[in-house]
Amino acid sequence: MTEPKPTVTxxxxxxxxxxxxxxxxxxxxxxxxxxxxxxxxxxxxxxGHRMKGVGxxxxxxxxxxxxxxxxxxxxxxxxxxxxxxIGEYADYLAKVQVVYE
Amino acid sequence: xxxxxxxxxxxxRAAPAPYRVxxxxxxxxxxxxxxxxxxxxxxxxxxxxNGEMGLASVAASPPDLVLLDVMMPGxxxxxxxxRLKSDxxxxxxxxxxxxxxxxSESRVRGIEAGADxxxxxxxKREELIARVKTLRRLHETRKELESRRxxxxxxxxxxxxxxxxxxxxxxxxxxxxxxxxxxGDPFQGRAxxxxxxxxxxxxxxxxxxxxxxxxxxxxxxxNEYFGILTDAAYQHDGTIFNMAGDSLLVGFNVPFxxxxxxxxxxxxxxxxxxxxxxxxxxxxxxxxxxxxxxxGICTGEAIIGNVxxxxxxxxxxxxxxxxxxxxxxxxxxAGEVLVCGPVYERIRHLLGGHRVSERGDVALRGxxxxxxxxxxxxxxxxxx
Numbered sequence: 001m002t003e004p005k006p007t008v009t010x011x012x013x014x015x016x017x018x019x020x021x022x023x024x025x026x027x028x029x030x031x032x033x034x035x036x037x038x039x040x041x042x043x044x045x046x047x048g049h050r051m052k053g054v055g056x057x058x059x060x061x062x063x064x065x066x067x068x069x070x071x072x073x074x075x076x077x078x079x080x081x082x083x084x085x086i087g088e089y090a091d092y093l094a095k096v097q098v099v100y101e
Numbered sequence: 102x103x104x105x106x107x108x109x110x111x112x113x114r115a116a117p118a119p120y121r122v123x124x125x126x127x128x129x130x131x132x133x134x135x136x137x138x139x140x141x142x143x144x145x146x147x148x149x150x151n152g153e154m155g156l157a158s159v160a161a162s163p164p165d166l167v168l169l170d171v172m173m174p175g176x177x178x179x180x181x182x183x184r185l186k187s188d189x190x191x192x193x194x195x196x197x198x199x200x201x202x203x204x205s206e207s208r209v210r211g212i213e214a215g216a217d218x219x220x221x222x223x224x225k226r227e228e229l230i231a232r233v234k235t236l237r238r239l240h241e242t243r244k245e246l247e248s249r250r251x252x253x254x255x256x257x258x259x260x261x262x263x264x265x266x267x268x269x270x271x272x273x274x275x276x277x278x279x280x281x282x283x284x285g286d287p288f289q290g291r292a293x294x295x296x297x298x299x300x301x302x303x304x305x306x307x308x309x310x311x312x313x314x315x316x317x318x319x320x321x322x323x324n325e326y327f328g329i330l331t332d333a334a335y336q337h338d339g340t341i342f343n344m345a346g347d348s349l350l351v352g353f354n355v356p357f358x359x360x361x362x363x364x365x366x367x368x369x370x371x372x373x374x375x376x377x378x379x380x381x382x383x384x385x386x387x388x389x390x391x392x393x394x395x396x397g398i399c400t401g402e403a404i405i406g407n408v409x410x411x412x413x414x415x416x417x418x419x420x421x422x423x424x425x426x427x428x429x430x431x432x433x434x435a436g437e438v439l440v441c442g443p444v445y446e447r448i449r450h451l452l453g454g455h456r457v458s459e460r461g462d463v464a465l466r467g468x469x470x471x472x473x474x475x476x477x478x479x480x481x482x483x484x485x
Contacts, residue, residue, distance in 0.1 A: 055223065
């Protein structure tokens with residue numbers, strides 16, 4: 001049985017901002033991967049902090065939640081949880097469905 | 102019965118300027134999100150993607166409010182806020198720091214940096230609008246109070262200016278009022294030595310006038326006489342420093358520079374004598390009085406400033422040229438202008454048509470050296 005895709009409801013007046021928002025999230029994913037490969041925990045902390053702020057503002061609470069975990073793990077310089085978060089983030093971005101209302 | 106009313110014209114009102122918000126955030130999505138919500142409330146939004154750009158934008162065109170992210174590369178939100186609040190030109194612009202909800206340390210630092218309010222990330226639409234609207238109301242109230250305070254200050258100065266202008270030269274009143282700070286004493290200021298031209302004028306035959314006429318009539322006649330003299334002084338931008346009895350002291354090149362001060366003084370004297378002549382003739386017919394204006398003019402260095410006590414002071418000019426002008430005035434006959442040598446040298450090109458007689462070096466009371474004096478018959482040219 002296939003897992004249901006996550007669905008997020010976004011206010012209609014933000015609809016035209018969403019394509020750019022997702023474009024930037026994909027770039028962010030690449031930045032996270034690059035920072036982890038370089039063990040740049042300061043950059044990872046910064047990226048996690050930014051995800052935490054912007055996600056829920058647009059309605060994507062999961063992005064904020066993953067961002068917070070990345071920020072916390074980067075504080076402690078822990079690679080494994082960040083690696084897991086990046087995987088989870090990639091999966092989420094690939095599956096998330098947006099509904100406007 | 103139907104009544105006809107004139108149709109009222111609708112006067113189009115100028116639309117109020119939109120409320121301008123500057124969003125400073127290095128996250129373009131966050132900036133776009135905040136900008137969208139504010140624009141929907143009718144506000145005009147500009148964005149800057151780092152602190153330095155934000156500061157430059159404020160300097161170029163100060164907004165009504167700044168929404169400032171805390172964590173930015175380069176100058177962070179605290180630094181930008183501190184710089185805005187330490188500059189008197191931007192200190193009154195409300196700043197809202199956008200921080201993480203759980204970040205109490207950032208809030209303390211933000212308060213220290215002078216932030217007016219905080220907004221938590223993730224940003225809730227209702228909270229953003231409510232905070233911005235509240236700050237907008239506060240800001241507009243503050244601006245309204247400030248403009249009322251300024252208007253009251255202008256009115257206060259105007260009232261002082263009007264009150265002073267009856268007693269001193271309007272230009273001197275302007276200078277005193279403008280020099281007075283908000284809480285300043287309009288009469289403070291240090292005396293200084295300066296080059297000036299002093300003109301003294303008085304009424305020949307004044308004593309007989311006071312003896313022969315009723316008090317009320319004397320006052321009316323003096324008012325008419327002084328009206329002519331003060332008009333003449335103001336006509337040539339002279340500053341009246343003193344009015345006592347029937348004499349008037351007018352200064353030139355003080356308190357404002359006048360390179361042609363001697364020429365102005367001469368023209369003033371000419372106008373005083375010439376304009377008073379028909380009045381004197383009428384008084385002669387009515388009261389049998391022989392009256393006329395005598396004038397003394399001298400130039401040199403003198404002191405200008407406030408002289409007196411805490412209870413009574415006079416903004417005046419003191420020194421040799423003033424004393425000499427007074428002595429020359431006493432020596433002058435009706436319709437005659439006595440000038441010292443240096444003044445004569447400056448105005449001789451204007452004296453065509455006037456009879457000038459050289460009085461030689463005259464020893465004046467209070468002066469150690471005699472000075473060259475010239476007498477000019479002012480009425481001859483005036484009548485010509």
